[in-house]
Amino acid sequence: MAGERRGKCVNIGNCSLADKREIIEVKPGADFVCTECGKGLIVAREAGGDGIPKWAIAAGLAVLLLVAGWFAWGALSGDKTSDTTQVAKGEVPPPPATEAEPLLRLGGSNTIGDKLAPALAEAWLKSRGCASVERQTPGNDEIVLSCEADGKPQIVTVSAHGTKTGFSGLKSGSYDIAMASDKIDGSQKSDLAALNPREHVIALDGIAVIVNPGSRVAQLTIDQVAGLFSGAITDWSQVGGAPGAVQVYARDDNSGTWKYFKTAILDNAGTTLVGNAKRFEKGSELADGVVSDPNGIGFVGLTSAGAARAVALAPAGAVALFPTRFTVGREDYALSRRMYLYTAATPAKPDVTRFLSFIASPEGQAVAEKQGFVPRTIEGEKVEQAPDVAPPGYAALTRGAMRLSTNFRFETGSADLDTKALSESDYVERFLTDNRFDPSRLMLFGFTDNKGGDGINCPLSRQRAATVAATLRSRGLQPRTVEGFCSALPVADNSSADGQARNRRVEVWIGR
Template structure:
């Protein structure tokens, strides 16, 4: 049966483990902490924990809860009535009534592997067991705890590919692709989706290869399974092409050649097939002791192609620069190459390559001469730099990422076919819902829900623009357009119902909307001014059709660029319609 106290304890213990990892810099095991007072007591004596009073008090409170849960478990065992399974197990235990033997039995079950667990379940028909898995790497995303409604058992051994192939039950779908998405966000969404469908006996087990997992659960008497493989964005599109996956996770937009190869499955750039589920940023990171605070995109290109190879070339103390980069299969590297190195750019041969964002970040935190790039949630113990791209240097914050003003902002995508199953469609719907967006924020990415911020009025802004925005707040949504069209892109189309929900809230019901359009600097200034006004008016009409209170739309042409107009991506970012409220 569900135990609310143990559920709450599991959730608080997981938060404690995450904070303890950050404080101590060591790999703290959730399964060991979760049910072992001795392990927890040892951790509470760690110098870094002792210095953090808030963390220390949390640990002491958890230790007390753990003791209470143990006492309740023992009391329940003493009072539990005999069952048919218990009678069968009497042959295995010399003295069933002996409390010590009962405790030994529970401890033994906690240590057996998933394979042994399945054998026991099959022979004794035990039910209502939920499995939490151990993992084979240090990626904290791989150690996300299951939010339990039933008892908890630790599975020790990963499944082999042959065992996966022979796994019983109905395969619901497979998700292949981005390690950035597959590390934490996709596991959280899969888990939430399973709970929303009221599936029982949810299990997650690592497969023999790193970054691969099998999820199983029961719907009535039917066993169902989901496969997750996270080896880079390009592997997701390949899996879609070969029919090995129903969902491709990507930390970059689909490429032209991939779009062509997948044409039989539908238009992968249409709103029905391309789903923006979150915003992320590539954080440029250095060792915390490195004195550099900001850097230009052009300088980054020179560092990563080897033209700049010593920190003295950037005005710092002389020391060789060690470059760290993601592996070639990752969408993270594709985005970095596109935004920084350029299409023909080459990564310096001495670069150290990693499949994991977290491992890359941890290496830089130990290397004073290192510099690298990771997904924003993986900054960890390193330090992020402010970046400039022809304008002021911008730090990666939730707001600068949400507006996509930060130079190395990127969108996270899920791609599906026209004939996607009902299960796949419902997972996509969950990811885009408010509940799914809460999971996005929880794992450290930027969710798509609108927020408002008061910004300082800059002296170099056009006078009319300064007067209009003075005393207003800017929303975290920018409307952008499909390539070479005046049509809103897929994210912008879905932003409209999000705005409807935002203005339906009591605290926002009296706010009014002001829209301001901008263009790149291609072409005549007067033409750009008229084009920016046309786009702002087009957005205003769409919002009014949805019942939103638009007071004014205006355009300012190619004024206030937020990105470099010398490259296509920079020009695309400058073609925008901002939304302000007051």
């Protein structure tokens, strides 16, 4: 019948039509799913046509074998979980086997693998000459992207089963790139010692704490946020709002956003989520609930706030900050985090390096921004007046100046720049070039945490600024001002290791 579509089911092991590789005819207007099991189909070309392109054959085999391997692995290892609960023992499901070797195999974090990694891979494939890219999803958190360029099949696979599986797969050779929403820890790094793993920060993410638009609460301390979400604070009048019983809205347990919020707020406070919290799978639905509830409070990714109002967050002893591209990009905002990729120091495939270069490009960062992440590309924000608590020298230098949306930070317990900072000079140089700013207007201001007195911290803050200045000078950029301001203007709580790390920074400004 004209208009009918023909497909094959890939639910091997659970569907007889898939096991028999039968062609399934789907009537016009009907869902393109298997008539037996209801799973999505892959397209089957008509007999007598031009034939199935090599990339489609390879992609189909990738999907079929991925599904077969997935069910076999599942039978041995039990159900997989998302980032929220790692796969038992960090075991890795078999990667897709294909007629054509995949250009790249990415595995790990659900936070990255859900949308960001597939979007980056698709854009990269198109940059290689693919007119269109087909996506197939043979199982939960499994994506095969395929196309053809210069007559050759181009395939990228993305397996998002949790950060821990990314590291395990990188070690075993199952993955070329590990995706991680948490920084690699010491034991994981030791486990990958043979690969001498390299860290790549591809974007940043921020979580907004939101309230009803009519709420008069404009800012909260981190302790107050923990109290509200744990049930220790039950009425808005306890935090300066109008009287009313607090209603908590939270993401569900399968959410990477929930995992990060739980770790950063509730776990750090030694508490748990209040029992009557309303849970949501999607951030947009959670935000809608808060908008319709005068007493509601919740948390969402930056792009999901909708009509709800984000509040400023104030860590102990630090200035309250709203979540914006600038505060998240500078990692000053309390609930900002990095998105990581990890590779071998010397990748076996040249395409790994090409893919990473694409991600770092303006085109790649535009994809990250479109997916709701804060890109690493830099913007400027004019500052009319420094905070009242700022040192006089800092206030005078920054009045009417432009602050850039980045900070240089350092490895824990070290004077060495961290991995993000090592590549930050590229973005600073690009910003100056694109906006035609004179590099001699650059100003660098160093800061420390509050451990030790001014006798230690003041010279150290100047040393940090000098380290960044030397890095920029190696690229032909000559800052005109390089100053240190000791432990002034903390952006985070100095009582925690994470807070101390955020406070050890060098700010970048463009002078008047």
